[in-house]
Amino acid sequence: MNVPCQYGETTCTRFQLYQTQISYYFPNQCRKQSKNMGAHPIPQLTVVTLMFLPTIIQSHPSTYSTISVTDFGATGDGKHYDTSAIQSAIDTCHNSTTKPCYVTFPPGTYLTATVFLKSNVVLNIPKGSAILGGTKLEDYPKAWDRWYVILAENASDVGITGGGVVDGQGSEFVVKFDKRKNVMVSWNQTGACWGDECRPRLVGFLDSTNVRVWNVTLTQPAYWCLHIVRCENTSIHDVSIYGDFYTPNNDGIDIEDSNNTLITRCHIDTGDDALCPKTYTSPLHNLTATNCWIRTKSSAIKLGSASWFEFKNLVFDNITIVDSHRGLGFQIRDGGNVSDITVSNINISTRYYDPSWWGRAEPIYVTTCPRDSNSAEGSISNVNFINITANSENGIFLSGSKGGLLRNLRFINMNLTYKRWTNYVGGLVDYRPGCQGLVNHSAAGIIMEHIDGLDVENVNMRWFDGRTVQWDNPLDFTPSTVNNISLLNFHSGFYSQ
Structure with a gap:
């Protein structure tokens, strides 16, 4: 109008x-x-x-395809890594002729190293399901700036939803619990990066367009939680973010060098900066x-x-x-x-x-x-x-x-x-x-x-x-x-x- x-x-x-x-x-x-x-x-x-907004904020499209990670061997037991199965489901979804394609996670806890989200793919994590980030250096790419549990690079029409949880296991990165401020692991001793903030982020969208994150809980990041970098047209709504209140650098949402971003109806409870x-x-x-x-x-x-x-x-x-x-x-x-x-x-x-x-x-x-x-x-x-x-x-x-x-x-x-x-x-x-x-x-x-x-x-x-x-x-x-x-x-x- x-x-x-x-x-x-x-x-x-x-x-x-x-x-x-x-x-x-x-x-x-x-x-x-x-x-x-x-x-x-x-x-x-x-x-x-x-x-x-009409382009990126919408309900499920009238036609879309769905692929389950369990069809590719994911166990969802929270103990064995499901990285390969999740990535295979994403890759298959990306190549689907029906777009968008939703990768679904039946009830369970899916332990994973970094998975790479691709264009026209939405991760659908329903209530009762959780993606659990790995806590070892080898769980992440060699380049420290790609250390995310979930990472989308140069993608379009991509997102995360479902009502479930993405968990970074932030407490596993605490060296000393302190009511003033926790002392955290820093992987800078490996030479992979420098400084005392050398830990993986939770979710990152880099150089992407038409990004949507909605109806999902992001919890316990070891470092920044949701990172939007050089993106165009991003919608983040109905998202709950919980970081340890005593942990430094566990920012809620960091929007970096990005344009046309909407954040609405979000609940952020964390130690470091929120928006x-x-x-x-x-x-x-x-x-x-x-x-x-x-x-x-x-x-x-x-x-x-x-x-x-x-x-x-x-x-x-x-x-x-x-x-x-x-x-x-x-x-x-x-x-x-x-x-x-x-x-x-x-x-x-x-x-x-x-x-x-x-x-x-x-x-x-x-x-x-x-x-x-x-x-x-x-x-x-x-x-x-x-x-x-x-x-x-x-x-x-x-x-x-x-x-x-x-x-x-x-x-x-x-x-x-x-x-x-x-x-x-x-x-x-x-x-x-x-x-x-x-x-x-x-x-x-x-x-x-x-x-x-x-x-x-x-x-x-x-x-x-x-x-x-x-x-x-x-x-x-x-x-x-x-x-x-x-x-x-x-x-x-x-x-x-």
């Missing part, structure tokens, strides 16, 4: 996610002048139209995430920190963030620019965890400091935070850099409640990775540096009249680095329970 131009759109087919109060601010025009920022226009809200767009080799455009529930010891939503190229046209809507170390994070460290981002209808609860995890309980964290002296400075502009409710142990941190200013940020309709309830020490700001690291700084409702253009409208900041009494500064900034701030209906005050 074609609709009139609205909040940044031209005539288009709108995906029905944005019937929110965004339209209140942009009712009849695409762009208008801000009343509160002088010559600075309100940033244009570019809504991702996602016209590719994490990154840019290593090319820009990332048109990502929408909506109707999700998240808990993490790191950032619930994090752009970066890998950020060599542009992020543009991202929408995060109707997301609940629970007991996380950081809510909405922009961690731009490598010179890439971020623009045209809408964050709306978000309910956030953030708290302190051990400082070995990045984050200081910030509900919103927007930073551009360069990773090191050799890194370029990226900028962040035209970002809109609308209808945000936060209950947090710390305030908002907005920190640009001299060559990477934060420009044209907007806070509209926000309720911020600050209260301490854990016993972790406060009084630090977190610039990690790189930059200045952890720095002593008294807490505040909003800390600002290196900003040009901030609109604050209908924002209510409440301070619990108790342990927060020693950090009751609503706004903390140095005027020489912060310009063009507008406050309209901004309130700050104590409250008592």
Whole structure:
């Protein structure tokens, strides 16, 4: 259905996610002048139209073929490797004349080394069935960047579904269980890779198109869980992700250098970052995430920190963030620019965890400091935070850099409640990775540096009249680095329970 131009759109087919109060601010025009920022226009809200959705989001097609892994000798006993049988079923399915072709897994547990998913093939893992990833180095390809339990490369019209489980056996990679942070196996001693994050990921789609992952549980990854790399037209919906809450680097969904991505109705409960767009080799455009529930010891939503190229046209809507170390994070460290981002209808609860995890309980964290002296400075502009409710142990941190200013940020309709309830020490700001690291700084409702253009409208900041009494500064900034701030209906005050 074609609709009139609205909040940044031209005539288009709108995906029905944005019937929110965004339209209140942009009712009849695409762009208008801000009343509160002088010559600075309100940033244009570019809504991702996602016209590719009819292609990739659909029920079972009217005609498709089905092949069972047990027809190729899979035992499903969880003890003997079924890799060869699963791969044979995939290869046969790929060569089927009827497309798409579904590879099915009768009830059982199927232990496997890496299996390679191919075009026009969907893995159908029903309830009562599980794919179990191997835990030995020889279970994975020689190249470390192909270490996945399930891997699709250069594939099209490919996916995973069924209601069952893909299990990475992450606990088998723990060297020492620690309530602060687990110590993990690293296969770097073999020379296969370097660093302390040398473990297999769970599911990866690389250089693929029309990817769909839906109605499946991904659990216990040893490293990143679901990895989307240089893909076009990806749909991830009704997916549950469970990672060990004490394990580092077990990210929920990492979207890397990919365009036209939809994530909706997902439940993510993990130790490290939950939704994490990154840019290593090319820009990332048109990502929408909506109707999700998240808990993490790191950032619930994090752009970066890998950020060599542009992020543009991202929408995060109707997301609940629970007991996380950081809510909405922009961690731009490598010179890439971020623009045209809408964050709306978000309910956030953030708290302190051990400082070995990045984050200081910030509900919103927007930073551009360069990773090191050799890194370029990226900028962040035209970002809109609308209808945000936060209950947090710390305030908002907005920190640009001299060559990477934060420009044209907007806070509209926000309720911020600050209260301490854990016993972790406060009084630090977190610039990690790189930059200045952890720095002593008294807490505040909003800390600002290196900003040009901030609109604050209908924002209510409440301070619990108790342990927060020693950090009751609503706004903390140095005027020489912060310009063009507008406050309209901004309130700050104590409250008592």
